[in-house]
Amino acid sequence: MSVIVAWLKERLPVSADQLKELTNEPVPNHLQRWWFALGGTPAYLFVVQIVTGILLAFYYEAAPQTAYASVRHITEDVAFGWYIRSVHRWGATLMTVAVILHQMRVYFTGAYRKPREINWLVGMCLLLLTLVTGFTGYSLVYEQLSYWGATVGANIADNVPLVGGIAKRMLLAGDTYNNSTLPRFFVLHAAVLPVTMLALVALHVTIIRLQGVTEFHFDDEKPDEPKHYNFFPDHFYTELILGLVLMVVLSALATVLPATLGPEANPLVTPEVIKPEWFFYVAFRWLKLFSGTAAVLSMGLIVATFFLWPFIDEQIRKRTRFAEASVYVGIIGVLAIIGLTVWEAAVAH
Ligand code: HEM
DSSP: OHHHHHHHHHHSOOOHHHHHHHHOOEEEGGGGSGGGGTTHHHHHHHHHHHHHHHHHHTTOOOSTTTHHHHHHHHHHTSTTHHHHHHHHHHHHHHHHHHHHHHHHHHHHTTTTSTTOHHHHHHHHHHHHHHHHHHHHHHHHTOBHHHHHHHHHHHHHHHTSTTTHHHHHHHHHTSSSOOTTHHHHHHHIIIIIHHHHHHHHHHHHHHHHHHHOOOOOOOTTOOTTSOSEEEIIIIIHHHHHHHHHHHHHHHHHHHHHSOOOOOOBOOTTOOOSOOOOOGGGHHHHHHHHHSOHHHHHHHHHHHHHHHHHHHHHHHHHHHHSSOTTHHHHHHHHHHHHHHHHHHHHHHSOO
16 A cells, blocks of 8 residues: 555655645634525536436437437336436536525625625626526427527517527527437537536635635624634535435435427427426516517516626625625515516416
8 A cells, every 4th residue: 555655645745734735724613604605506406417427428319319318218118217316407407506506695694895806706607507507408308398498488588689690590500490400409508518617616715715715703602702614624524414414315316207298399289388497487487578679678677686786786885885785785686576476387378
C-alpha cells in the first residue's frame, strides 16, 4: 500500500494538509438549517440526473421511428430500466422544485444584494436551463404530448418579434417537426444543456467560495458560541445524509408512482388537451390570457425583471423609502405563480 501511495505522491504532489486547507472552509452556523443550505440539494439531484441519464442513453434511440419503442423497451424489458427511468423523471421534478426553493431562499433573505449580483445572474441562467432541459427531456419520449408539446413550444417561440422564426427553425431543425427534430432535442438534452449547466454550477460555486455565503445572525444564538463550523467534515456529512434521504425519497416515488407511457405520437391527430409539464403551467396560462406577441413580450419583460432584480432593488432602496419592497414584490410574485399554476392545473383546456 505504502509503495502505491509513494508512487502516486511522486506523480501527484498534493499533500494531505493542502487538501484539508482546500476543503475545510469555515461556513456560518446558519447553514446547519436546511432552508439556508438548499443549494446543495439541486447539486446532488443534478448528479443523480447525469448518472441515470447516461444509463438511459445506452438504450434510448433518438429517431421518430424508434424513440417510443426504445422507451417501452427500457420500461418493460431492460433490467431495472423502469426504476432508472422513474428516478430520472422524479429527479427532474425534485430538481426543479429544489432550484425554485433555493432561489426563493436567496430572494427572501436578500442574499442577491451587493456583491452577489453576478451570482444571481448565473443562478437565473441555471434556473432557465433547468426548465429547458426538462422541456427537451419530456419531448424525447415521443408520446402524443411530447410531440404536440414540442410543436406548441416552437409556435410560441415563433411569436417573438424579429428572431422568432429563426428560433423556431433552430428548435425544430426545419419549419415543422421532422426526422431531424428528435436527434436535435437529444443532443440538446444529453450534451449541450448539461455541459453548459455543469460549467455554470462550477462558476456559481467558485464565486460562492470567493465571496463566502451571506452571514445571518439569529436571536436564539448564544453570544459565546462559535459563529462558524468547518465545511469538511461537518457540513459535508450533513449534505451526505441529505443525499441519502433524497435517494430514499426518489426510490420510494419511483416505486410507488413509476413513470408511465402515454399513446405514441401521431402527427395527424391533435390531442383534445395539450398540457405541458407542471413547471410550465404558469407560462402556459399567461399565454392563454394574453395571446400572441403581447403574451411573449410581456413574459420576456417579466423574465428580464427577474434577471435584473438585484439592480432594480438597489435603486428602489437608494431612491425611495421602501427598503423592504422586495419582500412585498416577492410575496405578490409567489402568489401569482401559485395562482396561475393552480388555475392551469384545474381547468380541462
Ligand atoms: C442547479 C442550480 C443551482 C445550484 C446547484 C446552486 C448551488 C448553490 C449552493 C451550493 C449555494 C451555497 C449556499 C446554499 O446552499 O444556499 C448557493 C448560493 C447561492 N445561489 Fe445558488 N444554485 C443553483 C441555482 C441558483 C438560482 C436559480 C439562483 C437565483 C437566481 C441562485 C443564486 C444564488 C446566490 C445569490 C447564492 C449566494 C447566497 C448567499 O450568499 O447566501 N442559485 N447556490
